[in-house]
Amino acid sequence: MEGMKKYYADVIVDISHEKLDRPFQYRIPEKLREELETGACVTVPFGNGNKLLKGYVVGIGDVCKYDPARMKEIRGMAQGGVGVEDRMIALAGWIRKNYGSTMIQALKVVLPAKRSVKRLEHRTLQRIMGREEIISLLGESRRRRQVAKERLLQELVDQEAIPYEWVTGKLGVSSQTVKSLERAGAVKVVSTQAFRNPIRLANVEEQRKRLSNAQMRVVDEVLADFDNGHPDTYLLHGITGSGKTEVYMQLVSEIVGRGRQAIVLIPEIALTYQTLLRFYTRFGDRVSILNSNLSSGEKYDQCERARNGEIDVIIGPRSALFTPFPKVGLIIIDEEHEGSYKSEASPKYHAREAAIEVARLHGASVLLGSATPSLEAYYRAEMGEYKLFTLKERLTGGQLPKVHTVDLRQELRAGNRSIFSRKLQELLADRLSKGEQSILFLNRRGYAGFVSCRACGHVMKCPHCDVSLSEHGSGPGRGVLMCHYCGYQEPKPQTCPKCASKYISGFKAGTQQIEEKLREMFPTVRTLRMDADTTRTKDSYERILSAFMGGEADVLIGTQMIVKGHDFPKVTLVGVLAADLSLSVGDYRAGEKTFQLLTQAVGRAGRGTVPGEAVIQTYQPEHYAVVHAAAQNYEGFYGEEIIYREMMGYPPVSHMLAVQIFGKDQERGHMLADALASLTRRYCDGSADSKVGQCPQEGRKVPPEVQVIGPAPASIGRINDIFRFVFYVKCPKYDKLVEIKDLLEEEVQKRQLTYELVQFDFNPVNTM
Numbered sequence: 001m002e003g004m005k006k007y008y009a010d011v012i013v014d015i016s017h018e019k020l021d022r023p024f025q026y027r028i029p030e031k032l033r034e035e036l037e038t039g040a041c042v043t044v045p046f047g048n049g050n051k052l053l054k055g056y057v058v059g060i061g062d063v064c065k066y067d068p069a070r071m072k073e074i075r076g077m078a079q080g081g082v083g084v085e086d087r088m089i090a091l092a093g094w095i096r097k098n099y100g101s102t103m104i105q106a107l108k109v110v111l112p113a114k115r116s117v118k119r120l121e122h123r124t125l126q127r128i129m130g131r132e133e134i135i136s137l138l139g140e141s142r143r144r145r146q147v148a149k150e151r152l153l154q155e156l157v158d159q160e161a162i163p164y165e166w167v168t169g170k171l172g173v174s175s176q177t178v179k180s181l182e183r184a185g186a187v188k189v190v191s192t193q194a195f196r197n198p199i200r201l202a203n204v205e206e207q208r209k210r211l212s213n214a215q216m217r218v219v220d221e222v223l224a225d226f227d228n229g230h231p232d233t234y235l236l237h238g239i240t241g242s243g244k245t246e247v248y249m250q251l252v253s254e255i256v257g258r259g260r261q262a263i264v265l266i267p268e269i270a271l272t273y274q275t276l277l278r279f280y281t282r283f284g285d286r287v288s289i290l291n292s293n294l295s296s297g298e299k300y301d302q303c304e305r306a307r308n309g310e311i312d313v314i315i316g317p318r319s320a321l322f323t324p325f326p327k328v329g330l331i332i333i334d335e336e337h338e339g340s341y342k343s344e345a346s347p348k349y350h351a352r353e354a355a356i357e358v359a360r361l362h363g364a365s366v367l368l369g370s371a372t373p374s375l376e377a378y379y380r381a382e383m384g385e386y387k388l389f390t391l392k393e394r395l396t397g398g399q400l401p402k403v404h405t406v407d408l409r410q411e412l413r414a415g416n417r418s419i420f421s422r423k424l425q426e427l428l429a430d431r432l433s434k435g436e437q438s439i440l441f442l443n444r445r446g447y448a449g450f451v452s453c454r455a456c457g458h459v460m461k462c463p464h465c466d467v468s469l470s471e472h473g474s475g476p477g478r479g480v481l482m483c484h485y486c487g488y489q490e491p492k493p494q495t496c497p498k499c500a501s502k503y504i505s506g507f508k509a510g511t512q513q514i515e516e517k518l519r520e521m522f523p524t525v526r527t528l529r530m531d532a533d534t535t536r537t538k539d540s541y542e543r544i545l546s547a548f549m550g551g552e553a554d555v556l557i558g559t560q561m562i563v564k565g566h567d568f569p570k571v572t573l574v575g576v577l578a579a580d581l582s583l584s585v586g587d588y589r590a591g592e593k594t595f596q597l598l599t600q601a602v603g604r605a606g607r608g609t610v611p612g613e614a615v616i617q618t619y620q621p622e623h624y625a626v627v628h629a630a631a632q633n634y635e636g637f638y639g640e641e642i643i644y645r646e647m648m649g650y651p652p653v654s655h656m657l658a659v660q661i662f663g664k665d666q667e668r669g670h671m672l673a674d675a676l677a678s679l680t681r682r683y684c685d686g687s688a689d690s691k692v693g694q695c696p697q698e699g700r701k702v703p704p705e706v707q708v709i710g711p712a713p714a715s716i717g718r719i720n721d722i723f724r725f726v727f728y729v730k731c732p733k734y735d736k737l738v739e740i741k742d743l744l745e746e747e748v749q750k751r752q753l754t755y756e757l758v759q760f761d762f763n764p765v766n767t768m
Contacts, residue, residue: 009036009074010059011044012107023058023104025065027073036060038103039093041078041086054078056089058103084307084324087361091322094357098734100741100760101347109347110322123164125178127156129186137186148173149181151550156187164189172546209246218389219250222365226255226329231365233356235336235381237373237634238391240603244369247391248332249282251367256283256312260329260364264315265351267338276315283313290316290323318343318351321358328362331355336368336377337596342765350763352377371603371634372596375645376763378638379652401574401605401612403630407621409457412503419517424575424615431573432522432554436610438573440518440557441601442511443581443594451481451492455501457580457619462488470715487712511557514577518555530558563601572612574605579618579626588650589765591625595637598629649707649730651763657737658764659744660714661725663756672756673711673725676744680729681708683743706731706740737762 010023026044028036036042038057046053052075064071092106127134138153152173155162167173181187211219218236225232238244252262264279279287288302288311305311307324314323318341321331333341333355341351352368359366368377368386381388394400406421416422431438451471452459460469462483469481471492479492496504511529518525530544548556549568556562556571582594598616606612618626628637646653659676663669684706710727717724731737741760748758 007033008061008064008071009042009057010061011042011055011074012058013044013046013053013055024055025071027068027071028060029073032074032077035077036074037093038096039089041089043075043078045072045075058107084326087358088322088324090361091354091357095347095349095354098353098738099347099349099762100745106347109343109349124161124190125156125164125167125187126161126190127159127186128188131157134186137181137184147550147552148177151546152177152181153186161190169543172543172550209243211246211250212243212393214389214391214393215243215247215250218247218391219254221387221389222251222367223254226258226365229363231359231363233359233366233386234368234389235373235377235386236367236369236389236391237378238369238371238389239394239632240371241394242371242391244334244391245278248334248367248369249278251330252279252313252332253282255329255365256286258329260327261306261311261325262313262330262332263321263323263325263328263355263358264313265318265320265331265333265341265355266315267317267335267340279313279315286311287313287315290314290320321351321355325362328358328364330365330367331359332367332369334369337370337372337374339593339765344766346759348759348761348764350765372599373634375592375638375641376652379642400632401602401614403602403614403616405616405618405621405626405630408617408619409455411617412454419514419577420521420575421615421617424617425521427573427613427615428518428522428555428575432525436572437548437551437553437568437570438555438575439562439568439571439601439604440514440555440575440577441563442514442557442559442577443579443597443601451504452619453496453499453501454503454505454619456496456499458496458498458504459583460493460497464488483712487710511559515557518557525555526553527555527557528553530556530562560597563597563604568604569609571604572606572610574601574612574614576601576614576616576618579616580620580623583620583623583625587766588645588648591623591637591641591644595625595629595634595641598626599632599634602629602632649732654705654730654732655734655737656763657729657731657741658761659711659727659729660759660761661711661756662722662759663725664722665755666723669723669725669756670711672751672753672758673727676747676758677708677711677727679747680727680740680744683740684708706736734762 007028008025009028011026012023024044024046036057038060040057042055042057043052044055045051046055050072088110089107092103092110095101095109096103096106129137134153134156138150138157141150141153148171151171152167155171162171167178168175178187178189182189218234222232222234236244236247238247248264252264255262276289288305290299290302294302302311302314303324306314307326309326314320314325316323333352336352343349343351352374355366358364370377373381377386378388380386404423406423408421411421414422418425420428428438451469460481462469464483469483469488469490471481480489481492482489493504495502515527515529518527528544528548544556547553551570556568576598579598580594582597583590587593602614602616605614614630616626616630620626624640625637628634628640642653645651650656659673659680661669661673661676663672707730708727709730711725712727714724714726729737729740741762744758744760
């Protein structure tokens with residue numbers, strides 16, 4: 001504590017969500033004033049009987065909120081070993097400090113809600129016929145072309161029981177089909193009421209694969225460090241099909257065998273039936289899941305099972321990181337480059353950084369895995385902060401596809417104004433004639449945000465920031481191009497300033513238009529479409545993928561959700577439409593995101609026994625992100641991209657803080673953004689004065705390498721009548737940005753804002 005200013009602490013005595021918004025204030029005794037800090041565990045007298053309870057400090061201040069004569073005093077710091085709750089409070093304190101939020105917000109992230117949980121009904125489809133009889137029924141279904149029934153029977157050949165929600169979800173089988181099999185005496189639906197693993201499978205004999213020498217080296221080194229008391233953070237860079245999952249499972253098995261628990265984080269979109277099945281067959285009921293499909297009660301139930309030692313492994317998206325295991329030994333983050341690992345709600349923490357802190361609190365190892373690692377992870381591996389492992393051999397069979405890069409400028413000059421290049425049309429016709437499957441991927445990330453020329457590929461860019469200008473096409477800003485980093489504006493041109501062509505506009509194609517054009521070209525083609533419109537309902541995502549896997553369509557058309565780690569052995573062609581759309585969004589990560597998307601998309605072709613091909617359609621075939629994605633060359637891409645980041649001072653070479661201001665009144669919001677940006681600049685110059693906000697420590701200066709950019713309207717300037725502004729602060733030292741965040745938080749608190757909200761985003765994955 002600084003000086004003798006702060007005398008009172010807000011303390012919560014019951015860390016359940018219902019009570020988190022009701023802290024109680026206590027006086028801080030003089031002997032604890034130097035020692036006490038947010039997140040500390042204390043003992044306090046509580047209630048009429050002044051019973052001593054353990055509580056946690058969530059705030060410290062010098063304002064007494066109640067009658068000082070009735071104010072009780074903190075008795076002392078709590079004694080005893082560090083338990084699960086203590087680690088969670090410490091983690092919440094770390095998140096609050098490093099990402100900016102209230103302690104209450106941070107606690108609500110890391111703690112499961114305490115709720116009364118009803119006994120839930122779990123239904124399982126059990127096989128009651130013998131395996132040979134099921135195989136006989138399977139043959140009959142194939143002859144009758146009963147595709148859905150065939151899918152279900154195929155699963156029942158090797159499994160005696162399947163969760164009912166996966167029958168109707170992943171397998172896309174209707175209840176009528178299940179009832180017909182019940183009437184035939186093949187299956188029965190069994191309902192049980194109990195608190196248990198949300199997914200329970202019958203024992204299935206696991207086909208364990210022998211690890212290669214390269215895979216074993218990863219396992220051996222991670223375990224050696226762990227056993228020697230020096231757990232570390234590791235990056236596993238393995239190409240598609242190199243066997244990363246086998247490494248994960250072997251490590252989890254070894255860590256569990258040492259009496260510790262494991263957390264396996266997977267992007268929600270990649271939580272596939274096949275992935276989960278592999279873990280269940282290895283670990284049985286000692287593994288569970290946490291994801292958005294579970295009810296709040298089910299989520300809490302799994303957390304209680306973890307706390308009580310009933311499970312050893314939890315699998316889930318970002319939130320599964322906060323499973324209250326007593327002895328975490330290993331945290332795995334698969335597809336660590338995925339943007340979904342960054343929270344978009346305050347506190348805007350990143351699961352990768354939070355995982356390293358969880359591991360520090362438990363003495364655990366962290367393994368990051370990806371075929372296209374984030375620049376942050378690879379840069380830190382290059383700097384020696386992480387240990388790097390590389391798997392370059394494909395163990396799953398198949399070959400990397402042959403890639404054709406098509407220049408759309410040449411297509412237009414040749415008279416082809418179709419969405420499909422001549423090469424893609426030719427290969428689509430070939431696949432349809434052979435009965436093979438194709439995927440058409442529309443790279444729509446940021447599609448509406450930029451203006452380009454179809455004749456020469458020129459993109460309108462900001463002269464000051466080297467990012468694309470965004471078109472404001474509605475309201476008073478119609479016909480204006482704006483930079484969302486510095487606020488630069490210019491009128492939208494009617495012709496291309498580079499080649500004078502009249503073909504200059506925003507991109508307007510969507511998956512529905514692509515589907516219509518494809519059917520015009522091939523009237524008998526069977527298509528499935530996967531985008532935000534077709535996946536609104538529950539289980540629609542799984543149902544579409546199951547149908548495509550089952551051969552019910554020749555072509556799957558979709559946005560980025562179709563290229564996230566799925567394995568379609570029958571797909572021999574991938575067409576990437578408008579590959580460079582994501583290059584032109586006003587975001588410093590545009591090249592990285594484009595490379596990752598294209599690499600993933602191309603990797604969907606030729607995963608079976610038949611070699612695959614891919615067509616990348618682009619206006620910028622010479623761009624290094626496109627060139628290296630076509631060659632599946634991560635190191636080449638990284639080498640060029642990191643130079644750009646160094647020149648511009650962007651993460652991971654430097655750190656960046658986005659200060660986001662939201663308000664109902666445009667003028668007030670703009671004035672607040674200006675005031676906070678000005679305060680930041682004065683602080684950077686070492687001249688902050690008492691009128692605007694005193695520096696936390698007199699005479700302390702932020703290094704001159706700090707840059708303040710903006711403020712400017714956010715890329716989406718208004719949502720639901722809330723105006724949005726943002727300014728950025730760049731600095732090589734993360735802790736200096738935390739100091740600036742603390743300064744601004746103090747200023748916001750002094751202003752007692754009613755109509756505006758200020759949030760902080762460190763190293764943003766998505767610029768607003």
